[in-house]
Amino acid sequence: MSIENKKTQEDVSGEVITVQRELGDTLKKIVYVVGILTSLFHLWVNTIGIMPEIQRNAVHYGLLLFLGYLLYPLSKKNPEKTLTIDFIFAVLSFLVGLYLVLFENALHARNEVPILPDLIAAAIAIILLLEITRRTSGLIIPFLAFFFLGYALYFGKFFSGLWNFPGVNIQRLLYRMYFAPDGIFGTIATISSTFVFLFVLFGAFLIKSGAGDFIIKLAVALMGRTIGGPAKMAVFASGLMGSVSGSAVANTVGTGSITIPMMKKTGFSPKFAAAVEAAASTGGQLMPPIMGAGAFIMSQWTQIPYLKIVGVSFIPAIMYFLTVAFFVHLRAKKIGLKPLPKEEIPKFSEVLKEGWQFFIPIIVLMGFLMYGYTPTFSACAGIAAIVVSSWFNKKTRMGLKDILDALALGAKNMVTTGVILLCSGIVIGIVLLVGMGIKFSMLIQAISGGSLLLTIVLIALASLILGMGLPVTASYIVLAVLAAPAMTMLGASLIAAHMVIFWYSQDANVTPPVCLAAYSASGIAGSKPLETGFEAWKLAKGLYIIPLLFVYTPILFEGSILAVAETVITATLGLYSFAVFFEGFQLRSLNIIERILFGVVAFLLLYPKQYLHAAGVILFIALIIIQKLSSSH
Template sequence: MSVQDTQQIDKDELMAKYDKESAFRTNLGPWGWITLILGGALTIFQLYTALRGAYVSMIQGAIHLGAALCLVYLLYPIKSTMTKRRGVPWYDALLAIIALFTNFYIVYNYERLINDAIIFGFTAFDQIVATAGILLLLEATRRVVGLPIVIIAIIALLYGLFGAYIPVIGHAGYDWPSLATEMFYSSSSIFGIPIQISSTYIYLFLFFGVMLVKTNIGQFFNDIALRLTGRYTGGTAKAAVAASGLQGMVSGSSVANTVGSGSFTIPMMKNAGFKPHFAAATEASASTGGQIMPPIMGAAAFIMASYTGVPYNEIILIAIIPAVLYFSGVFMGTHFEARRLGIMGLAKEQLPKLKNLAKRLDLFAPLVLIIGMLLLGFTPTYAALYAIGAAFVISFFRKDTRMSFKEIIKILEEGARTALPVIAACATAGIIAGTVTTTGLGPKIAGGIIDLAQGQFFLVMFFTMIACIILGMGLPTTANYVVTATMAAPALLAFDVPVIAVHMFVFYFGIVADITPPVCLAAYAGAGIARANPMKAGVTAVKLAIAAFIIPYMFVSQPILLLQGDANAANVSIAVISALLGMAAISSSMIGFFVSKLNWIERIILVAGGLLLVYPDITFSLIGLAIFAVITAIQFMRGKPDHLKEQTS
């Protein structure tokens, strides 16, 4: 067996272990034709409705969810250890049919369920179908996404049922028939905003990501990043950060991006001299950051646009500065670690040739097109459709990406497979959001957080951060945003904070759960590739991504970083420069190295100076700048360590 084959097996095993969506059946037998046809049909349906206009939200959502759940039961076994067994067991085939039936029951009975049932009530059979639909959704979500979000959804349902018996945050309570029909036949729960967005915009953008993979743009990103950063100090790590950030914005999954790009970048960093746990942490922090990188932002930006009322094309502009600050922080961490270890850049002959890169510049066309159309005000639907078309055309430019008719059908199915975790997560998150809305739980949680913080704004932010990290652990990007936006955001909305700043705050802290111990799945996946200690990788990832734990406090305190309020060029420039200096101070303290090794007193002082620099007050910022300048002067007077002197002599 070749080394390449071994690496591929390791990669697949890691994906299945840390990424539930990758634990699918690998030997479907004749059932492969069924999933091919059904998956292709779902993608064609999404493209067709994008062109001609979507059906009413309940019908569009029911077709979307029904086909997805059917595919989940055909592709994902009841236990992840059963993925290599041939075929589909009879009970999963039966569950697939029932899942399809429960959702298409809404399609065929739409008028009666929406209009007549309000007056005459739901029939006993309606209630049975709703119950079956909810149970099948939860089990499908467990298989394809994981247990954490299912547990939260079950707790939400129990809260809806037994609210009358719960002190302080209780409510009148529902009986099961009322709760089940409210969850399954209304447009505010399972078929609420998350699944409505999933059945229109998100699916198209995920399929766009599949088309980009087909054109090998991932390797192109790696080569571009290596060419741009490879010559500089710690160039391999900086290339990993740049490439993973670019890939992460279209992948929609921190874990998938870590494994996908990490199989190339982590060995490269280890060969350059970085410790295995640091290589794993670098890849995990960069891949996680891809979820906050415009324009796609892990697909959560579409739901954010609906929740906040801020147009999508404005959100991608608003998110630029925080994303740049985040990746600047990770770059700084890798730079200081490389300086500490004396790891320099690669030789020019080791870098990708400019001539070869120039021949593949057309691969940027779909991304440029989608971003350009969004900024010009086109709807996300049309931007995605045109970009998909451009990627499809570009795939025929090269022999290795040119598709036959069979491969076109296969890529249509791949689009459906990629979307399954997002669809299941959005529908299940709808249960949570629906319960929070119908029972009035959101304001009660907000009130509890405010009471716990005794009305102190900073403490409210801190407790909201903790809630978001806990709620975000183990959840995919779109689901964790829905959960945190409905359960944690109301606490901050009680203060005079711009709505978009609040939603970006909870979004960021939901995302960093992927690298926050103890449930830091992206770091665990990176550690698996690097053969490193998983917890050590997780702790190091937090140090590298420390900016992600600071930036949300900054843009809530200084909304100009989100281009809100008095966001003129001068104010924004001052805020960004101050933030970058503050992150440089904190990042160097986390690594323990600046110009030379930092002692523990210098590290503490740098953290204090960095926090003062990012504080939204000119006096504090100037004090922070003075502290930073003093430590910098001390470091330069101390001089470079011997290993750096030798390299520069």
């Protein structure tokens, strides 16, 4: 083959850092054209196109794997030597996806009895999916899928008691994984080929239209005049950018390349600057209106409208970012930092004048969702709105080339996430086949002794362990299918159970020993990775505390508006007190007694009892007065 490829580069468009092939001219054109066709197919099939769900998912599989095998080489050290086999795998992936489209009706005509070509296509589809998942996200996810396949096929019969499973034959397993609605092309693939793809494409169009630069400038204009402004700017910008990108790592690298140097220049240590960016970027996936792919999966599984999930997520997400901002503010005052010089801060009115049009797509997206349209149709409307609104400013005007570039970028950005979701379909299919979800829930209940709090702690620990090897979306999928039933059986509401798992599935980005977002930020800041990880873990404490409020308080609007407001106010004060306790500083450095008392205030305000909230507020006010009086002398 005459296609040239030179070396590899890091890719952070998905949820993990992987090695991506640097494309030569010919290969670049192939990927570009196929990327455009992939995005156009998904736009067509999610708007005016009519296609059976499983066939649409099969084409989705074929197109993503075709791109994946060209982008991610078999050999990371010598990618040029494996290009031929990668190209063969790419074509074969598309063909096994196309096979289902062409021969599914023939299978139905045979009363669902597969023949040898069906089984061969199914086996190849599984093998190719496991291999591309290994290339794009490491060994953990394909190993899990392989383990579950082996459990259902063979070694489940060697387990005793609750975990015993007699096994299925290879023909039935291949049929369930390839042709049945609970396999590779089942529910998870549907989510991937509809909601997730279109919102990733929405994000690609926003970035391509210049929204990323606008978000950074807006953050500087709003936060630059405050103490610790660059760090608060990082929190603000990362919240907005994370909602668009859907990836903590991509968010860290994208905004961190600008915010981390600014924070260091202002006077923050490299470790703290990197930790702020990692903690804020992790929260980006919790911020509506887009959030991460897990939000779409949650909506599909629970049948809770996506708009409701978005609606109840706003306040907790804002509280999370406020927690990070509290740490930033206290640290800035502690080390005596000053606001940015006026000449470095753009005027808010000028920034708004240059980029006001970027609010239009978000308004259109939310408007369509609120009016009752599906998330897929709303995302398509939002994409169209991006193009139209870009024409309002000569600097951001998108021409045909820009639109084609955005289509290609969206498809490329979807590869890693899409592959992870498709491979997760294997795990979910086996869990449903062998009834493992019920078994796992029974095990959690037995260990926790029926305690909901202990169950939540176990889920948090499990999410941390899973997150060391799994991306956020995969971690949420595994825990949701295995642990959510246990929480609901112990009294948690359906939305609270899934929101807890969704939040805790983010924790591996900032929790040592493996914390990709923190390590990515440390590379930009020049700080020690593990120290940065521990600092990010401290700043992201809201990620561990706020989910408890989902279960024990009405914060998800599961009570009166008055009760929700009371919870939000007292919990926010509690989170601030928590930050003061950790930093040992409020208006001045705290002595040991004051520090302990702020810890007590945090506990009183966060514990779900109103009489304790009242005591906490009184003690909080008293401590603030004491601080002001003593610092004035």
